[in-house]
Amino acid sequence: MATGTSTEVRAATGARASAPSNPGGRLGGFVDRHTRLVFAGPAVALILLILAFPIAYTLYLSLTQWTGSLTRDPQWVGLDNYVRIFTDDPRFWDAFGRTMAFTVGTVVVQTVLGVALAVLLHRELRLRGLLRSVMLMPMIATPVAIALIWRLMFQPDLGIFNQILNAFGLPGSTWLANEKLALPLLAVVDTWEWTPLIALITLAGLTALPAEPLEAAQIDRANAWQRFWYVTLPMVRPVIVVALVFRLIDAIKTFDIIFVMTQGGPGFATETLNLYIYNTAFQYQKLGYASALLIVFFALVFVLTGLTLSFRRARD
Numbered sequence: 001m002a003t004g005t006s007t008e009v010r011a012a013t014g015a016r017a018s019a020p021s022n023p024g025g026r027l028g029g030f031v032d033r034h035t036r037l038v039f040a041g042p043a044v045a046l047i048l049l050i051l052a053f054p055i056a057y058t059l060y061l062s063l064t065q066w067t068g069s070l071t072r073d074p075q076w077v078g079l080d081n082y083v084r085i086f087t088d089d090p091r092f093w094d095a096f097g098r099t100m101a102f103t104v105g106t107v108v109v110q111t112v113l114g115v116a117l118a119v120l121l122h123r124e125l126r127l128r129g130l131l132r133s134v135m136l137m138p139m140i141a142t143p144v145a146i147a148l149i150w151r152l153m154f155q156p157d158l159g160i161f162n163q164i165l166n167a168f169g170l171p172g173s174t175w176l177a178n179e180k181l182a183l184p185l186l187a188v189v190d191t192w193e194w195t196p197l198i199a200l201i202t203l204a205g206l207t208a209l210p211a212e213p214l215e216a217a218q219i220d221r222a223n224a225w226q227r228f229w230y231v232t233l234p235m236v237r238p239v240i241v242v243a244l245v246f247r248l249i250d251a252i253k254t255f256d257i258i259f260v261m262t263q264g265g266p267g268f269a270t271e272t273l274n275l276y277i278y279n280t281a282f283q284y285q286k287l288g289y290a291s292a293l294l295i296v297f298f299a300l301v302f303v304l305t306g307l308t309l310s311f312r313r314a315r316d
Contacts, residue, residue: 055298062292067285074288081292092293094268095276096300098183102272103252106190111244113191114198119228121199122206132203139196147260150189151176154261176262179269186270189257194250198243205239206232245308252301273297 030038062081064074085092121132138146153159154175162172176182213235217227255274258264264271264279271279277297281290 058291058294061288062295064288064291065286066288068281068287077288081289082296084289085292085296091268091271091276092273095271095273098270099252099272099274102183102187102190102254103248105184106187106194106251107244107247109187110191110195110198110247111240113195114243115202115240117195117199118202118206119232121203135196135199137196138193139200141193143193143256144260146189146193147257150257151261154185177266179266182262182266182270186258186261189261190251190254193257194247198240198247201243201246202236202240205236209235241308241311245305248304248308249301252304253297273300 061074063076063078065077065081066072066074117135121128121135125131153161156162156172156174156177159175161175165172173181176185209232213231214227217231222230253274254272255278258270258272258275259278262270264275273293274297277290277293280286280293
């Protein structure tokens with residue numbers, strides 16, 4: 001009887017010894033073997049939830065006809081919305097043309113002015129810190145507030161621009177109520193607001209450039225323009241392209257200043273793709289068709305960004 005009891009005690013003791021002394025050992029081993037999955041997995045899942053789900057749901061709605069009614073489900077129409085966009089919607093093509101004109105015009109002007117401003121502020125100037133702070137003020141302000149201020153300045157009766165013209169004996173203008181002037185004036189406002197962004201990014205790139213190539217060019221008696229065009233600009237070009245991509249993506253989806261200042265008017269003179277999609281969804285209650293317009297718009301932004309980056313790689 002004692003022998004049996006002793007055997008049972010030794011067996012139980014051996015079983016306890018073979019059991020892992022640290023219950024968290026398995027979890028720690030799993031973390032060690034799957035470090036990327038454990039630490040990056042939650043972030044990737046959150047990004048997919050935030051980005052992928054809205055895109056997938058918009059893609060689904062683009063294949064339906066839906067007014068946003070809670071009592072009526074979306075009706076499947078397949079690719080009819082896309083066929084209508086490209087074959088039977090002249091308003092889309094007009095908005096597309098205005099969007100491209102606004103985007104290309106503002107980005108080109110802002111890039112030229114931003115680089116020039118960055119080169120100027122990179123020099124040893126008196127009050128350079130103050131000038132840099134003043135340069136950033138338009139970019140810091142709220143776009144809606146900027147649009148309201150400029151709208152008041154363009155006001156035909158009380159606006160300061162007509163008062164200046166009248167002071168010189170010149171007739172005033174209707175400004176934003178003029179179909180030919182409205183879109184260029186919006187481009188002026190956007191340029192005033194976002195040129196400092198390109199200047200700031202370019203200025204950071206200029207600050208990080210090595211001094212040896214410029215000193216060698218100066219020893220070779222290159223003038224200021226030659227040093228900038230053949231030495232400084234090629235070295236800072238990758239930074240400028242990054243700033244250009246940022247502004248390209250942001251300019252093509254400009255909504256706030258256009259909506260506040262003109263709401264797409266007069267008529268449809270300033271209706272860009274963003275405003276057309278907004279009106280289609282929330283004024284005409286055509287959420288299925290508006291979703292198709294959004295998918296086309298997303299593809300346009302993707303293509304333009306890819307072309308810009310491929311141009312950068314080709315130049316590099």
